[in-house]
Amino acid sequence: xxxxxxxxxxxxxxxxxxxxxxxxxxxxxxxxxxxxxxxxxxxxxxxxxxxxxxxxxxxxxxxxxxxxxxxxxxxxxxxxxxxxxxxxxxxxxxxxxxxxxxxxxxxxxxxxxxxxxxxxxxxxxxxxxxxxxxxxxxxxxxxxxxxxxxxxxxx
Numbered sequence: 001x002x003x004x005x006x007x008x009x010x011x012x013x014x015x016x017x018x019x020x021x022x023x024x025x026x027x028x029x030x031x032x033x034x035x036x037x038x039x040x041x042x043x044x045x046x047x048x049x050x051x052x053x054x055x056x057x058x059x060x061x062x063x064x065x066x067x068x069x070x071x072x073x074x075x076x077x078x079x080x081x082x083x084x085x086x087x088x089x090x091x092x093x094x095x096x097x098x099x100x101x102x103x104x105x106x107x108x109x110x111x112x113x114x115x116x117x118x119x120x121x122x123x124x125x126x127x128x129x130x131x132x133x134x135x136x137x138x139x140x141x142x143x144x145x146x147x148x149x150x151x152x153x154x155x
Contacts (some may be wrong), residue, residue: 028033044085049079054145061133069132071123077114084110090152106150113142 052072059065084107094102116139125133 042083043090044079045083045086045096048075051077052076057136057140060120060124060136061129063127063129066127066129070121070124073117073124077117077121080110080114080117088150088152090150091125093152109146109150113139113146116142117146 051073056069056072056076059069087103088106089101091099100129118133120135120139123135124131
């Protein structure tokens with residue numbers, strides 16, 4: 001298995017966000033009203049992520065667009081990293097005694113999503129578009145499952 005600089009950095013980020021996730025889940029924080037208003041919404045975060053995701057999906061097959069694809073993947077990685085610390089709205093539908101597990105599960109899925117993004121970036125940097133496409137298929141499946149599991153249910 002290759003360990004590129006982006007994977008090493010990625011694993012460092014993942015470890016940091018898991019640590020932050022544990023602090024968020026297990027240590028309640030007091031937030032005043034003005035800070036609460038400044039919190040980004042997960043919906044806005046995912047909207048930005050989705051724009052870049054759709055572009056990558058269209059151009060991942062073209063080796064001539066690898067530079068652009070890598071830049072878009074890095075934008076997605078940034079949004080995923082931001083999304084890790086945002087609590088999904090659906091948590092309000094979960095019984096209080098299960099909310100911690102729910103949030104932790106969400107954070108783990110986001111870290112797994114980020115890891116696959118790093119694998120795709122690594123494949124594109126190596127010029128292996130077929131591997132990148134294969135990994136992108138995994139990403140698509142995770143996205144569907146994640147939305148089903150973590151999005152607030154429409155009434």
